[in-house]
Amino acid sequence: MKEYTSDKLRNVALVGHQGAGKTTLVEALLYNTGATNRMGRIEEGNTVSDWDDDEKERGLSLSTSLVPLEFEDHKINILDAPGYTDFQGELKNAIRVVDSVIVVVDAVSGVEVGTELAWQYAEAYQQPIIVTISKMDRENADFERTLDRLKATFPAYKFIPVMIPIGGQANFKGVVNLVTMKAYYNEGKDRSDLPADMADTAAAAHTVLVEAAAEADNALIEKYFDEGDLSNEEIRDGMRMAARDSNLKTVPVFVTSGSKNIGTVPLLEALIVYVSPPSERRVQIVKPDGSLDFLTKPQLDDGPMAAYVFKTTTDRFVGTLNYFRIFSGSMKADNRYYNITREVEERFGNLLVLRGKDQMNVPVLHAGDIGVVAKLTNTKTGDTLGLKANPIQISRPEFPNPLYTVALTPRTQADSAKMGTILTSLCEADPTLRWRQDGSTKQTILEGMGEAHVNLAISRAERLGVGIDTAMPKVPYKETVTKSGETTYRHKKQTGGAGQFAEVSLRVVPNTGAGYEFESKVVGGAIASSFFPSIQKGINSVLDQGVIAGFPVVDVKAIVFDGKMHPVDSKDIAFQIAGREGFKEAFQEAGAVLLEPIMLVKITVPEDLMGDIMGDLNTRRGRVQGMDTEVGRSIVNAQVPLAEMMRYGNDLRSMTGGRGIYSMSFSHYEQVPAHLAQNIIAANKVEEVG
Ligand SMILES: Nc1nc2c(ncn2[C@@H]2O[C@H](COP(=O)(O)OP(=O)(O)OP(=O)(O)O)[C@@H](O)[C@H]2O)c(=O)[nH]1
Ligand SMILES: [Mg+2]
Numbered sequence: 001m002k003e004y005t006s007d008k009l010r011n012v013a014l015v016g017h018q019g020a021g022k023t024t025l026v027e028a029l030l031y032n033t034g035a036t037n038r039m040g041r042i043e044e045g046n047t048v049s050d051w052d053d054d055e056k057e058r059g060l061s062l063s064t065s066l067v068p069l070e071f072e073d074h075k076i077n078i079l080d081a082p083g084y085t086d087f088q089g090e091l092k093n094a095i096r097v098v099d100s101v102i103v104v105v106d107a108v109s110g111v112e113v114g115t116e117l118a119w120q121y122a123e124a125y126q127q128p129i130i131v132t133i134s135k136m137d138r139e140n141a142d143f144e145r146t147l148d149r150l151k152a153t154f155p156a157y158k159f160i161p162v163m164i165p166i167g168g169q170a171n172f173k174g175v176v177n178l179v180t181m182k183a184y185y186n187e188g189k190d191r192s193d194l195p196a197d198m199a200d201t202a203a204a205a206h207t208v209l210v211e212a213a214a215e216a217d218n219a220l221i222e223k224y225f226d227e228g229d230l231s232n233e234e235i236r237d238g239m240r241m242a243a244r245d246s247n248l249k250t251v252p253v254f255v256t257s258g259s260k261n262i263g264t265v266p267l268l269e270a271l272i273v274y275v276s277p278p279s280e281r282r283v284q285i286v287k288p289d290g291s292l293d294f295l296t297k298p299q300l301d302d303g304p305m306a307a308y309v310f311k312t313t314t315d316r317f318v319g320t321l322n323y324f325r326i327f328s329g330s331m332k333a334d335n336r337y338y339n340i341t342r343e344v345e346e347r348f349g350n351l352l353v354l355r356g357k358d359q360m361n362v363p364v365l366h367a368g369d370i371g372v373v374a375k376l377t378n379t380k381t382g383d384t385l386g387l388k389a390n391p392i393q394i395s396r397p398e399f400p401n402p403l404y405t406v407a408l409t410p411r412t413q414a415d416s417a418k419m420g421t422i423l424t425s426l427c428e429a430d431p432t433l434r435w436r437q438d439g440s441t442k443q444t445i446l447e448g449m450g451e452a453h454v455n456l457a458i459s460r461a462e463r464l465g466v467g468i469d470t471a472m473p474k475v476p477y478k479e480t481v482t483k484s485g486e487t488t489y490r491h492k493k494q495t496g497g498a499g500q501f502a503e504v505s506l507r508v509v510p511n512t513g514a515g516y517e518f519e520s521k522v523v524g525g526a527i528a529s530s531f532f533p534s535i536q537k538g539i540n541s542v543l544d545q546g547v548i549a550g551f552p553v554v555d556v557k558a559i560v561f562d563g564k565m566h567p568v569d570s571k572d573i574a575f576q577i578a579g580r581e582g583f584k585e586a587f588q589e590a591g592a593v594l595l596e597p598i599m600l601v602k603i604t605v606p607e608d609l610m611g612d613i614m615g616d617l618n619t620r621r622g623r624v625q626g627m628d629t630e631v632g633r634s635i636v637n638a639q640v641p642l643a644e645m646m647r648y649g650n651d652l653r654s655m656t657g658g659r660g661i662y663s664m665s666f667s668h669y670e671q672v673p674a675h676l677a678q679n680i681i682a683a684n685k686v687e688e689v690g
Helices: 022-032 053-058 085-096 113-124 143-153 196-215 218-227 232-244 264-274 413-429 451-463 529-543 572-589 607-619 648-656 674-683
Strands: 009-015 065-071 074-080 100-106 129-134 158-161 163-166 174-177 182-185 190-192 250-255 284-286 292-294 306-315 319-328 336-339 344-347 351-355 358-362 370-374 384-386 404-410 434-438 443-448 468-471 478-481 485-493 500-510 517-520 556-564 592-606 623-630 633-641 661-671
Touching: 009 022, 009 085, 009 113, 009 264, 022 065, 022 074, 022 129, 022 264, 053 451, 065 264, 065 351, 065 370, 074 264, 085 113, 085 306, 085 451, 100 113, 100 143, 100 264, 129 143, 129 264, 143 158, 143 250, 158 196, 163 182, 163 196, 163 250, 174 196, 196 218, 196 232, 218 232, 232 250, 232 264, 250 264, 306 413, 319 351, 404 413, 404 451, 413 434, 413 443, 413 451, 443 451, 451 468, 478 500, 485 556, 485 572, 500 529, 500 572, 517 529, 529 556, 529 572, 556 572, 592 607, 592 648, 592 674, 607 623, 607 633, 607 648, 648 661
Parallel strands: 009 074, 009 100, 100 129, 129 250, 158 250, 517 556
Antiparallel strands: 065 074, 163 174, 174 182, 182 190, 284 292, 306 319, 306 384, 319 370, 336 344, 336 384, 351 358, 351 370, 404 443, 404 468, 434 443, 478 592, 485 500, 500 556, 592 633, 592 661, 623 633
């Protein structure tokens, strides 16, 4: 691939709801630029960007692909992001590293959850937005209706068509370019006069476009008031200014069909005009004291090198690949760079440009470019690579909390040895994926954004050579007491040899919010102080294992207030046993209960489904905290026990036909209602230890 300097680069992310046609559109763009001589299809599993085996199997994008296009002397780096909401970590990182976001909206289904999510992230990163209304060839496709839905959903934005469709559905033939007022048939190389029956519609749309262009600049608006029109050059200049400045909230609108390859060349041309070259973008950085700031100098080759790693992959054959975007300076192959986040040096071999899975070596990448480096040892998603002497740390996005958990068990002893390392490497590469050993349930837990996300991680772990079985995770209950309870426990053993004797009187009381505490109130030396550590050791052995159902004991105070010793038979082990068993008895006496985690849940659904969602929350013991509406969508905030939310993602999807989303975070622990606690206790009865 040729060398491209910063001014010849454009970086865009293709985002939108699952199945809106992003990957298919990329196929058309690749074909139009001569990079391929045949368009691939999702159904045949032969597209450039969905090249991964898991993607081919499922027929959808699971991670962001890099697809550079060479067009009119420019390189356009396309990041084809997955639309499925489970993969919003990929989406967020893709949006973070580009200079404009192209939201692909299906001309049949219109604005969907994935459209809104992508929009929200683009807005959060102050990215300019371009829309293409896609799949215009489909039955029931409707350009105007889709445009109206966009306007209604995002009222703060101005939607300005730059192209409008000629025909639609099976008759979708091409687009009218509202700047030149010409008809562009098929992919858009074939240009001719407007069809007569579109003259009025096109003229009205042209006026809207000219006004939007004029508004971007004082000189243009004066000229427009004086002369009533602008030249083609002036319209382009005005729209360029409007589209590149996220503050102006002006969204140029295109119309395309990826699979029929219609309207795609004008979209390519527009990317060069309407997307800023990297040098004009502000970049958020983290200063050494942790505060946020912006790079003051534009992103040019002569600045110190700083590149943000937005994706890390590990493959059995290819090894580790790190995808990065250079935000300052240029990068050379066979060089040493410094991982500023982790403070380690990394040795770079080849610099790569990837197109889907195909790798091309390049000697240098200039400021603003997106590239890939293989075989770094310590670098992962979210890190900044740069220079030790002049470090610039690029800020990383915040990622949503995981929503879906599974318990993992390695299949064999060998799998058991490998599982931790492989999970760690997968989780380091994906900020929305986590794994941990749960202390209270003693399970290995993998957490992600949804079932598809977690299943994909397991499938990747298996491809890396570890066999894993999955199960529903246990709820991490805890045990505590509700009142004061006491007992006197005598441990006596006198069969053969040396005897054992210890007697401990202890009281267990609630210690809300203060964890576990031990106190001695023994008077008159009834128990020698040298035995207190033994009693404590005995009690400690129960704290982790629980008393009533095998869950950790929290928020109790154990007070030893009396006891008895035997001059010969009292010894460490005897007091350990008396402490342990005494604690169990007193704990039972003290109104032992189970505590369960309560989650804060935020659910967003179309307004008309609100009733169903509330009814369902009721059956899940949910307590609604508040409600809100936002352009046709309702938002519910509720507190719900985790036990009732285990597979909520699946249920919400089926209740809303995929139009609902939710987020969830831990709030606090609360007592499990008695009638439910009985069943949990029965199912988890602690085995008696002798
Ligand atoms: N009729 C028609 N079908 C299309 C068009 N573009 C895509 N499709 C079909 O729509 C489905 C989804 O297309 P993709 O290109 O995978 O959509 P995507 O937006 O990349 O999907 P995700 O990456 O999974 O979010 C596939 O079955 C495509 O064949 C189009 O322009 N017209
Ligand atoms: Mg895709």
